[in-house]
Amino acid sequence: xxxxxxxxxxxxxxxxxxxxxxxxxxxxxxxxxxxxxxxxxxxxxxxxxxxxxxxxxxxxxxxxxxxxxxxxxxxxxxxxxxxxxxxxxxxxxxxxxxxxxxxxxxxxxxxxxxxxxxxxxxxxxxxxxxxxxxxxxxxxxxxxxxxxxxxxxxxxxxxxxxxxxxxxxxxxxxxxxxxxxxxxxxxxxxxxxxxxxxxxxxxxxxxxxxxxxxxxxxxxxxxxxxxxxxxxxxxxxxxxxxxxxxxxxxxxxxxxxxxxxxxxxxxxxxxxxxxxxxxxxxxxxxxxxxxxxxxxxxxxxxxxxxxxxxxxxxxxxxxxx
Amino acid sequence: xxxxxxxxxxxxxxxxxxxxxxxxxxxxxxxxxxxxxxxxxxxxxxxxxxxxxxxxxxxxxxxxxxxxxxxxxxxxxxxxxxxxxxxxxxxxxxxxxxxxxxxxxxxxxxxxxxxxxxxxxxxxxxxxxxxxxxxx
Numbered sequence: 001x002x003x004x005x006x007x008x009x010x011x012x013x014x015x016x017x018x019x020x021x022x023x024x025x026x027x028x029x030x031x032x033x034x035x036x037x038x039x040x041x042x043x044x045x046x047x048x049x050x051x052x053x054x055x056x057x058x059x060x061x062x063x064x065x066x067x068x069x070x071x072x073x074x075x076x077x078x079x080x081x082x083x084x085x086x087x088x089x090x091x092x093x094x095x096x097x098x099x100x101x102x103x104x105x106x107x108x109x110x111x112x113x114x115x116x117x118x119x120x121x122x123x124x125x126x127x128x129x130x131x132x133x134x135x136x137x138x139x140x141x142x143x144x145x146x147x148x149x150x151x152x153x154x155x156x157x158x159x160x161x162x163x164x165x166x167x168x169x170x171x172x173x174x175x176x177x178x179x180x181x182x183x184x185x186x187x188x189x190x191x192x193x194x195x196x197x198x199x200x201x202x203x204x205x206x207x208x209x210x211x212x213x214x215x216x217x218x219x220x221x222x223x224x225x226x227x228x229x230x231x232x233x234x235x236x237x238x239x240x241x242x243x244x245x246x247x248x249x250x251x252x253x254x255x256x257x258x259x260x261x262x263x264x265x266x267x268x269x270x271x272x273x274x275x276x277x278x279x280x281x282x283x284x285x286x287x288x289x290x291x292x293x294x295x296x297x298x299x300x301x302x303x304x305x306x307x308x309x310x311x312x313x314x315x316x317x318x319x320x321x
Numbered sequence: 322x323x324x325x326x327x328x329x330x331x332x333x334x335x336x337x338x339x340x341x342x343x344x345x346x347x348x349x350x351x352x353x354x355x356x357x358x359x360x361x362x363x364x365x366x367x368x369x370x371x372x373x374x375x376x377x378x379x380x381x382x383x384x385x386x387x388x389x390x391x392x393x394x395x396x397x398x399x400x401x402x403x404x405x406x407x408x409x410x411x412x413x414x415x416x417x418x419x420x421x422x423x424x425x426x427x428x429x430x431x432x433x434x435x436x437x438x439x440x441x442x443x444x445x446x447x448x449x450x451x452x453x454x455x456x457x
Contacts, residue, residue: 015401018375018409090363112408115359
């Protein structure tokens with residue numbers, strides 16, 4: 001990230017036109033992207049936006065909300081990008097400085113300001129913002145790694161089960177059915193044995209990609225096991241879920257997979273079920289899909305089988321959760 | 322030009338100056354102002370024009386605040402005038418505004434009227450000084 005270009009959006013708020021124009025001139029000269037307002041209410045409105053400027057130079061005394069109060073308000077907000085605030089004011093007493101800093105201002109400058117000093121202090125502000133951006137990026141990356149499978153990049157087991165839990169809860173609320181598909185790549189062990197594990201990884205990745213291409217935005221594909229995938233199909237009954245499974249089966253079977261070892265034929269077997277009644281036993285659903293998957297394998301692989309739910313609402317049966 | 326400023330000041334019999342403790346206040350500290358503006362005379366002229374347009378409104382508001390004994394409004398106007406003038410290096414105005422601001426903050430509305438008169442006088446001086454400065 002180029003320090004020269006990042007975090008150069010800035011808000012200035014001052015009801016004095018002379019001060020505002022002066023600031024604006026300098027900031028534009030220093031290549032900042034400037035938004036200028038003349039009262040605290042307008043300032044807060046802009047600082048509330050998702051694309052708020054990351055830097056702000058606020059006057060203390062203004063109509064609407066005054067500078068220090070704006071600082072207090074924005075510091076109370078959570079889960080927002082940090083806004084670096086310089087309070088620029090004609091107040092010069094030590095208690096003013098203290099009050100400003102304690103209210104959440106990052107820096108305090110007296111009017112009339114010295115241009116070089118302001119420029120340098122803005123650099124400091126941008127350095128702080130860059131630090132925060134780095135931390136957020138690192139946090140995001142960690143979060144991604146914790147929730148996604150490293151080989152295929154799709155959801156990991158925990159996340160896809162979580163998605164199923166959400167659909168289950170949603171069904172209790174709105175009564176819509178949802179589908180569960182267990183997909184398992186056929187003869188995957190021999191792919192690994194014949195072509196190596198790196199190739200196996202590429203096959204997994206491509207299979208995941210092809211399956212994802214078949215789903216709708218609100219469906220979820222996750223890596224459930226070594227060569228096993230769980231798909232949660234939202235707002236779908238048995239017929240819809242089975243049709244989706246068949247689409248996925250064709251997507252994997254239709255064209256060979258390209259690998260460093262040449263073209264490889266890959267197929268997958270699919271076990272399908274759907275939760276038709278709210279409050280179905282979740283473990284039972286996966287078990288039903290698994291039973292169907294087993295039948296698909298036994299019947300020759302590269303096919304879809306469905307377990308239709310006869311007694312979907314578990315009333316104190318074997319596996320409880 | 323400094324001679325002109327001194328002469329003008331002596332003529333005015335500046336009330337604010339009799340109350341303040343510092344020495345002779347220039348109407349404009351032009352070198353300091355230009356230095357702060359990095360020598361940009363055009364910018365100075367632009368700001369001067371803005372001040373000339375803005376300050377009458379602020380003085381009106383201040384007048385009204387004195388009349389209605391609204392010390393917080395008076396404090397605000399004086400504070401803003403102080404800030405605006407300081408950007409131009411107009412020490413006469415910013416000092417007078419500062420005095421008025423202090424009085425308003427202390428709730429001293431008795432003296433506010435007198436201080437406001439002094440401030441208005443300073444603004445007048447500044448306007449005529451700006452004529453000279455911006456023309457040359």
